[in-house]
Amino acid sequence: AVSSLASYTAEPKPGNDVQIQEKYINLDHGDPTMYQSYWKQMGERTTIVISGWQSVSYFSDTKNLCWFLEPGFAKAVTRLHNLVGNAETANRHIVVGTGSTQLFQAVLYALCPSDASDPMSIVSAAPFYSSYPLIAECLKSGLYKWKGYTNDFDKDEPYIELVTYPNNPDGSIRGAVFNGSGGILIHDVAYYWPQYTPISSRADHDIMLFTLSKSTGHAGTRLGWALVKDEAIAKKMVKFIEISSIGVSKDSQNRAAKTLDVISDTYEDAETSNESKRFFDFGYEEMAKRWRQLREAVNKGKRFSLPNLPVGKCNFSNRTFGTQPAFAWVKCEHASVSDCESFLKQHKILTRGGEHFGSSKKYVRISLIGYEEDYNEFIRRLSLINSEESP
Numbered sequence: 001a002v003s004s005l006a007s008y009t010a011e012p013k014p015g016n017d018v019q020i021q022e023k024y025i026n027l028d029h030g031d032p033t034m035y036q037s038y039w040k041q042m043g044e045r046t047t048i049v050i051s052g053w054q055s056v057s058y059f060s061d062t063k064n065l066c067w068f069l070e071p072g073f074a075k076a077v078t079r080l081h082n083l084v085g086n087a088e089t090a091n092r093h094i095v096v097g098t099g100s101t102q103l104f105q106a107v108l109y110a111l112c113p114s115d116a117s118d119p120m121s122i123v124s125a126a127p128f129y130s131s132y133p134l135i136a137e138c139l140k141s142g143l144y145k146w147k148g149y150t151n152d153f154d155k156d157e158p159y160i161e162l163v164t165y166p167n168n169p170d171g172s173i174r175g176a177v178f179n180g181s182g183g184i185l186i187h188d189v190a191y192y193w194p195q196y197t198p199i200s201s202r203a204d205h206d207i208m209l210f211t212l213s214k215s216t217g218h219a220g221t222r223l224g225w226a227l228v229k230d231e232a233i234a235k236k237m238v239k240f241i242e243i244s245s246i247g248v249s250k251d252s253q254n255r256a257a258k259t260l261d262v263i264s265d266t267y268e269d270a271e272t273s274n275e276s277k278r279f280f281d282f283g284y285e286e287m288a289k290r291w292r293q294l295r296e297a298v299n300k301g302k303r304f305s306l307p308n309l310p311v312g313k314c315n316f317s318n319r320t321f322g323t324q325p326a327f328a329w330v331k332c333e334h335a336s337v338s339d340c341e342s343f344l345k346q347h348k349i350l351t352r353g354g355e356h357f358g359s360s361k362k363y364v365r366i367s368l369i370g371y372e373e374d375y376n377e378f379i380r381r382l383s384l385i386n387s388e389e390s391p
């Protein structure tokens with residue numbers, strides 16, 4: 001699926017109504033371009049200037065276990081987690097990575113003993129994030145083996161279970177499902193932010209992966225961070241990043257630090273909080289609107305259905321609301337449609353089919369976090385398809 005990156009829709013130009021109606025709408029990737037309008041509205045507030053003499057050294061903080069972690073970025077991450085209350089940061093090591101994609105690889109490397117006779121099993125309940133099997137299988141590692149959703153492994157031997165919370169693609173809220181005594185859990189909490197899901201408690205797991213891509217929307221900055229309890233695991237993750245990329249861009253970290261601090265400022269700094277919209281309010285309202293539009297389009301007919309999503313109280317915003325995930329997990333209900341991705345493609349809507357997530361082709365995953373113009377056009381097309389008479 002990543003190979004179709006080239007088919008990304010270009011940044012839409014205003015006033016091109018006819019063109020937009022004829023083009024393919026790409027809702028396959030979770031490209032978070034929805035957030036661009038917020039950051040435009042914030043003008044120069046997140047601008048940083050990097051002088052030519054900066055970021056020359058490989059090293060950021062030689063006293064830190066993660067020696068390529070910029071102190072300002074670490075501070076901004078901790079500050080934001082403490083503000084939102086979505087993750088425990090005390091007694092944890094922060095490991096920065098080139099996206100949480102690199103951290104995922106680093107954590108697999110860190111958890112698997114190099115001298116084991118057999119590769120460690122990696123499992124995850126379906127539907128699972130489609131990149132996990134691709135990453136786990138691409139180098140045919142002797143350290144680990146992708147098993148996906150299966151009981152075909154020894155639960156008393158050490159194994160790795162990936163828990164995506166809330167889940168990509170279907171937005172479900174679930175913990176570990178395999179329940180063997182040998183399970184080591186990796187919590188991918190990319191979407192545990194208050195624009196998507198009620199923050200019910202501070203996540204307090206041993207290994208948690210976060211990403212800038214889905215929190216602030218800066219996927220192109222390519223930054224993620226892991227909160228890791230165990231020092232030996234954190235050290236091995238750092239080793240992996242040292243071997244694979246000798247650290248992580250300082251420029252990206254400093255830019256991200258500024259962005260995260262501006263978000264915190266809009267809540268904590270009386271002056272800024274008065275004059276500008278707060279980031280998570282923007283995200284929450286935008287997601288709520290897009291989910292309303294989608295439900296309306298789906299309710300126009302019987303062709304499609306959406307999963308029931310849990311409702312909860314958000315300790316951060318004090319709102320009670322239903323999870324409004326970055327993706328919709330849509331089922332084609334009509335008996336004549338066995339491949340929902342191909343069906344929608346005929347209508348120039350590009351989505352990702354259920355089989356990529358270890359599930360059925362009756363499902364597709366649809367991104368809700370793209371450009372507004374594309375999303376509105378998608379809703380228009382979906383409503384039309386859904387109101388048509390059944391074949």
Ligand code: PMP
Pocket residue numbers: 030098099100101102129164168188190210211212213219222223224
């Ligand atoms: N985990 C999950 C569950 C995701 O959905 C994504 C992005 N689609 C990632 C990790 C990867 O994030 P990054 O851009 O930081 O590599």
